[in-house]
Amino acid sequence: MKLRKSLLAAAVAASFAPAFAGVLPDTLMASPAQPMSVEAKANLVSRLDARRAAAGLDSEHGYKLREQHPGVHGERIVRADHTFQGLRVFGSESVVVTDENGDIVSESASDRRNGLDASRAAKAAGKGAPDTHPAFAADEAIRVAVSRTPGTEHRSKPEAELLIWPVMKTVRTAAAANKAESALNALDVQDVVDHYELAYLVKTRMNKDGRPVFRDTVINAHTGAVIKQWNALQTVVGVGHSQYNGDVPIQTTLSGSTYKMLDATRGTGGSFGGMAITNANHSSANNPSPGAIYTNSTNTWGDGQNYISGGSTTNANGQTAAVNALWGMMNTYDTMNNALGWKSLDGNNTATYIAVHVDNNYDNAFYDSGCKCMYIGDGSSFYSLGSLDVIGHEMGHGVTDATSNLTYSGESGGLNESSSDINGEMVEAYARNGGTGTTIPAGNDWMMGKEISKSGQPLRWMWKPSKDGSSRDAWSSTLGNLDPHYSSGPNNRMFYFLSQGSNSSSSSExxxxxxxxxxxxxxxxxxxKAYRIWFKANTTKLTSSSNYADARTKMIQSAEELYGVGSAESIAVKRAYAAINVGTDVDEANPGSVSITTQPNNVTVAPGGTASFTVGAAGGTSPYSYAWYRNGTQIAGATSATYSFVAQSADNGAVFKAIVSDSSSPVKTATSNNATLTVSTTPPPSELIVNGGFESGTSPWAGTTGVIGNYSGQTPYEGTRFAWLGGNGTTATETLYQTITIPSTATAATLSFALHIDTNESGSTPYDKMVVSVKNSSGTTLGTLATYTNVNAASGYQIRTFNLLPYKGQTVRIHFNMNEDYSLQTSFVVDKVSVQIQ
Structure with missing residues (x-):
């Protein structure tokens, strides 16, 4: 791939010039404001203090201003921590919006301080405030935290903060007291303070075996007991290759006769004076050095190919990772700036940087709040990082870090991850449609990291998160116990429904x-509209302790402020959260109105194939009339519920929608969602495995076919049946295989299956195992693909993929062989076995 870059090319300048055309100033965030003066801060604190009495608080309660961001035109956003006797109350804070005169326009708060009472009566009752004098110093708290962190060396000096820790408990509302657990809705429970403890919050940033280990640890400041610990490293485990974007115009700087990957037109200050891409040059992920800014003698960079492991990081191949990073960062900046007026990650236009080529074969990307920057590895199991949605995701962590700072644990951790997924998808949509304009168009694939996966399986599906085997589709009372990457699922699904709508068929995902x-x-x-509502909630209303129920409330408020109380947008927010079991559903439209019941689906066809889009409607007065639109322009003669035509290569990427009108007077109308046409010359993959989901009995599987069925004690990945190897708790050998022929003409052959492992064994000794192998028709092993043991047990299903191309032109057996020892069961549950070829 030959990349044409320009320093300040006229074409590039022209493409960004009309960014704000037609947008009213008060719909965008204001330009970065000067930091508040000492007097202005004191005035705001005084105004907040004046509100204490109404909330039943005394003079021992206070406020400590933390962050400042521009609000919409003429307003300022300030985040204030709640304090007691000068100590921060963890998770208790206010988001305050003020006008030009410093008057408070609104205050959104997570209030966890009302039970803090230092009176003698409160202490005698065993309640109220803890003694605010610690029994030991911060150094001892750091020692305890380090001993509980699996690291071997420090990336940065540990920090310890003495604070008030509210110990929370979840209780049912009175109306839900007798509900079954399975019937609970997120609004049926609430988090309340059980009691308070004086604690140290210790932040350790360490390394182990060449990988960063970030932990936040809460330690009781009187007893030394560890109250809570969570993983503080915000990552997306995956990679991205560089071929997706073709030739892209990146913004560079000419210094003398040398070009630098420094974009001084986006962001100011920071480490390099502008948005920069640096070469970490394989410095260890333990403590990566950002290295120097990329330079080149010409303004043409990269070769468009995946990085060759062990090769130069500065030649054309090595530069490609930097091209991806700069293109992703430019589009992330422009998405938020052009559509929302939010500049850089903090809204104050502070420049950041991305360091590429971190470590060797490193399968990760992460945002580091210490430097407020991003690090990208080259990948091993995946392609090297750099896709638009991955960069938008990690930069999204920077926005959340600067604003709501959602704690990376429990339900707030899931919201944190979801916010980054949302950001990544919207950056992808904006960039895929030219990266200009003041609105976020359709065009993203709603799959996090699909392009960057060697197997083609995304990291997360926004519309059906549970497809990954671990994420949840809806809220439940145990959601907060999951890793944030999995507890993000319901909010991701909410956002998909809010943007794209849902389907009424129970068979639809x-x-x-x-x-x-x-x-x-x-x-x-x-x-x-969906992105504007979420972004407003995250930056002006959510706090570090927000949970799913609070997110719903703040999203409704944001929709009402943007589009009006009772608006279609605010109703859509209520319905989208109801769809994930947060709040109850509401009717969408007024009686007699027209609504879309069947949305047109995205279509993929080969050149010369027939592309068909269908819409369905209900309500109003029949019969209906239909008008189809392509890229916003009405299609002449397309007046039926279904629109079909023969697609050619030039039609790739076209977006279609329908407007349905009824026969009433005045006419009522409804507009469908957009549907995208993909015209691909790549034939769809062929499936070689028959009955891979075990839904059609046991044929043509051979071996111990009695393991196939629907048995209590295990659940399928999808459908109703699965193959349960093991689980006997006694000496056993079970095998399952199917014979396939891989054509000699195959250019790709991929085995995939869903695997769940649970065990009653303990420790790190492999007692029970399942071997996945390829054998010939005589049973001779041609290759072992993987060996799984009781040590690999994990909750939920994991998708496993393997390359079978070395066996093309052969008839082979795909074998699952299980051996279990004499005691303590291990179950290897297999589902959705597939071998797809191109």
Whole structure:
């Protein structure tokens, strides 16, 4: 790939010039404001203090201003921690919006301080405030935290903060006291303070075996006991290759006769004076050095190919990772700036940087809040990082870090991860449609990291998160116990429904059992409106301790402020959260109105194939009339519920929608979601495995076919049946195989299956195992693909993939062989076995 870059090319300048055309100033965030003066800060604290009495607080309670961001035109956003006797109350804070005169416009708070009472009566009752004098110094708290962190050396000096720690408990509301656990909705429970403890919050940033280990540890400052610990490293485990974006215009700087990957037009200050891409040059992930800014003698960079492990990081191949990073960072900046007026990660236009080529074969990317920057590895199991959605995701952590700072644990951790997934998808949509304009168009694939995966399986599916085997589709009372990457699932699904709508068919992956009002298929409001509502909530209302119920409340408030109380947008927010079991469903439209019941789906065809889009409607007065639009322009003669035509290569990427009108007077109308046409010359893969989901009995599987069925004690990955090898708790050998022939003409052959392992064994000794292998028709092993043991047990299913191309032109058996020892069961549950070839 030959990349044409320009320093300040006229074409590039022209493409960004009209960014704010037609947008009213008060709909965008204001330019970065000067930091508040001492007097202005004191004035705001005084105004907040004046509110204490109404909240039942005394003079021992206070406020400590933390962050400042620009609000919409004429307003300022300030985040203030709640304090007691000068100590921060963890998770208790206010987001305060003020006008030009310093008057408070609104205050959104997570209040966890009302039970703090230092009176003698409160202490005698065993309640109220803890003694604020610690029994030991911060150094001892750091020692305890380090002993509980699996690291071998420090990346940065540990920090310890003495604070008030509210010990929370979840209780049911009175109305839900007798509900079954399975019937609980997120609004049926609430988090309340059980009691308070004086604690140290210790932040350790360490390394182990060449990998960063970031932990936040809460330690009781009187007893030394560890109250809570969580992983503080915000990552997306995956990679991205560079071929996706073709030739892209990147913004560089000419210094003398040398070009630098420094974009001084986006962001100011920071480590390099602008947005920069640096070469970490394989410095250890233990403590990566950002290295120097990329330079080149010409303004043409990269070769568009995946990085060759062990090769130069500065030649054309090595530069490609930097090209990806700069293109992703430019588009992340422009998405938020052009559409929302939010500049850089903090809204104050502070420049950041991305360091590429971190470590060797490093399968990770992460945002570091210490430097407020991003590090990218080259990958091993995946392609090297750099896709638009991955960079948008990690930069999204920077936005959250600067604003709501959602704690990376429990439900707030899931919201934190979801916010980054949302950001990544919206950056992808914006960039895929030219990276200009003031709105977020359709065009993203709603799959995090699909392009960067060697197997083609994304890291996360926004519309059906549970497809990965670990994420949840809806809220439950145990959601907060999951890793944030998995507890993000329901909010990701909420955002998909909010933008794209749902489906009323129970067989659809876009169906929600919790939507039971009219119409059953909720109508989406599109990317632009959905993103504006989420971004406003995250930057002006959510706090570090926000959970799913609080997110719903703040999202409704944001929608009402942007689009009006009772607006279609605010109703859509209520329905989208109801769809994930957060709040109850509401009717969408007024009686008699027209609504879309069947949304047109995205279509993929080969050149010369027929592309068909269908819409369905209900309500109003029949009969209906239909008008189809392509890229916003009405299509002449397309007046039926289904629009079909023969697609050619030039039609790739075209976006279609329908407007349905009824026969009433005045006419009522409804507009469908957008549907994208993909015209691909790549033939769809062929499936070689028959009955890979075990739904059609046992044929043509051979071996111990009695393991196939629907047995209590295990659940399928999908459908109703699975193969359960092991689980006997006694000496046993079980095998399952199927014979396939891989054509000699195959250019790709991939085995994949869903695997769940649970065990009653303990420790790190492998007692029970399952071997996945390829054998010939005589049973001779041609290759062992993987060996799994009781040590690999994990909750949920994991998708496993392997390359079978070395066996093309052969008839082979795909074998699952299980051996279990004499005691303590290990179950190897297999489902959705597939071998796809190109």
């Amino acid at each position: 876009m169906y929600s059992q919790y939507l039971n009002k009219t119409p059953l298929a909720m109508t989406g409001i599109g990317n632009d």
